[in-house]
Amino acid sequence: xxxxxxxxxxxxxxxxxxxxxxxxxxxxxxxxxxxxxxxxxxxxxxxxxxxxxxxxxxxxxxxxxxxxxxxxxxxxxxxxxxxxxxxxxxxxxxxxxxxxxxxxxxxxxxxxxxxxxxxxxxxxxxxxxxxxxxxxxxxxxxxxxxxxxxxxxxxxxxxxxxxxxxxxxxxxxxxxxxxxxxxxxxxxxxxxxxxxxxxxxxxxxxxxxxxxxxxxxxxxxxxxxxxxxxxxxxxxxxxxxxxxxxxxxxxxxxxxxxxxxxxxxxxxxxxxxxxxxxxxxxxxxxxxxxxxxxxxxxxxxxxxxxxxxxxxxxxxxxxxxxxxxxxxxxxxx
Numbered sequence: 001x002x003x004x005x006x007x008x009x010x011x012x013x014x015x016x017x018x019x020x021x022x023x024x025x026x027x028x029x030x031x032x033x034x035x036x037x038x039x040x041x042x043x044x045x046x047x048x049x050x051x052x053x054x055x056x057x058x059x060x061x062x063x064x065x066x067x068x069x070x071x072x073x074x075x076x077x078x079x080x081x082x083x084x085x086x087x088x089x090x091x092x093x094x095x096x097x098x099x100x101x102x103x104x105x106x107x108x109x110x111x112x113x114x115x116x117x118x119x120x121x122x123x124x125x126x127x128x129x130x131x132x133x134x135x136x137x138x139x140x141x142x143x144x145x146x147x148x149x150x151x152x153x154x155x156x157x158x159x160x161x162x163x164x165x166x167x168x169x170x171x172x173x174x175x176x177x178x179x180x181x182x183x184x185x186x187x188x189x190x191x192x193x194x195x196x197x198x199x200x201x202x203x204x205x206x207x208x209x210x211x212x213x214x215x216x217x218x219x220x221x222x223x224x225x226x227x228x229x230x231x232x233x234x235x236x237x238x239x240x241x242x243x244x245x246x247x248x249x250x251x252x253x254x255x256x257x258x259x260x261x262x263x264x265x266x267x268x269x270x271x272x273x274x275x276x277x278x279x280x281x282x283x284x285x286x287x288x289x290x291x292x293x294x295x296x297x298x299x300x301x302x303x304x305x306x307x308x309x310x311x312x313x314x315x316x317x318x319x320x321x322x323x324x325x326x327x328x329x330x331x332x333x
Contacts, residue, residue, distance in 0.1 A: 027064035029252060031055070031260070034073035034082065035092035036196055038220045042274035043092055043147060043240065044069045050270050054263040059256055075195045077176075084140050086245050094149060095132075095239045096177050102135050106179045106315060107323040111308045112301075114237045115331055117148070121272070123330035124239055131323060132241075142249065144242035144264030148275040149214045151234040155223060156210025157203070160294045161231035164188055164307045173199055173211040179315055183235070186308050203227060214238055216275060219282035224289040232295045233304060242267070 033051075037043045044067065052065040073079060073088060076097035082088045098105035107128070114120035123129065124146040133143045154161050156170055168188035174180040176193040184191035192208050202208045203226040210227065218230065242264055249257055287293055296304075316324055 027062055029063045029256065031063060031065045031090060032068065032088040033065065033090040033092070034068040034079045034088050036069075036071040036075060036079070037092070037217075038070050041069075041216060041220050042271050042278050046267055046271040046274055047092075051263045051267045054266060055259055058259045058263075063256060063259070071197055075197050077195075080141075080243060083243050083245050086248060088245075089248050090144065090242060090244045092147065092240050092242055094175070095146070095241050096175050096180070098135075098241065098243075099177050099179070101139055103178075103318050104135055104320055104323055105132065106177065107319045107327055108132075108239060109177060109179050109236055110315070110319075110324070110327065111183050111235050111311060112305050113327050113331075117151075117237070117276070119330050120237045120239065123327055126330065128323070128326040128330065131326060136243065137246070140246050141243045142246045144244050144261070145268035147240040147242065147268055147271045149238035149240055150216060150275060150279050151232075152212045152214055152236050152238050153218075153230060153232045153234060154210060154212045155218060155227040155230045155291070157206065157226070157228050158209055160229050160292065161233065162294065162296060162300050163303050170210055171208045173202060173208045179311065182311055182314060183308055186311060187304065199223075200226065215279045215283050215286070219286055224286050224291045228290075228292060230286060230291045230293045232293065234296075234301070235304060235308075 033047060035043055035047075039045075047067055052067060055063050055065050068088070073082060076091075076093035077100055079088070079091035080093055080097060080101060083091045095105060095108040099109070114123065129143075129146060136143055154167075154172065156172070158170065159166060161167060164187045167184070169190065171190045171192050172184055174184055174191045174193050176195070181191045181193060194202060194208075199208075199211055200221060200223065203211065203223060210229075211223065212233075212235070213221075213223070218224070218227075249260065252260070283293065312324065
């Protein structure tokens, strides 16, 4: 009986110790990150290998990061709303999707605004980016940094696009952004706003003739299976934004917030570099998959620029002349 009691006591002690160790290992904070992009895309790879890894290691396990790619938690709009509600802590929507919450975010989608990626980065990391940060505050969010989607180009199932006339009558899926709709109307197309999650099926069933997205998204979404032509119009540069719930991180201890903030900065640098490399590789893969890819000459591109200049006047009061000037300034500095 004495030995039995000793054995029971030993087991009890082990259970208490194990329970204490489990409790100690439980993270103090859980950061849920949602995005529509697949596991093969740079956003997910860098989020997994840099953002998540850095935060969990540097916090000594006090913070856990959970990743939800592939639109598991909804499209960009739903993800932004979830960040506002605090059901997730971080999302990575396209900057264009933020226009549904504040129309001034459409400054990032003015056609042919940034003449190079370097110019876009300068604007995003400079005064224009800081102005956008201020727009997030009333929405209950903060910005951890701007990533890259890349230049948007037009694909369709009918013909190559080399002039605005080639778009006349084509039903083109656009994001649910008024400026995008105006832009394509000026080019003579029939813009059809719909969520990204519906797009593949719409292309497959020919509900729409085409769509416009960066190289990486066209490849990872397998649009080459349902589209024949891809024209490198580069009509606008598309960025992503790491939006975070402001209250959640405001209540986090300063030392842990610094770890998250630094991880965000590192994510931006690494994701932009990988996105650029993926763009080059995936463009060749699209050609191998059977897509006919055509580039526009400077003269051809100028036709698109001239045709869409009126959109600046149409939206300058909605966006604000000050923001438009900040974007233009990046091309000059």
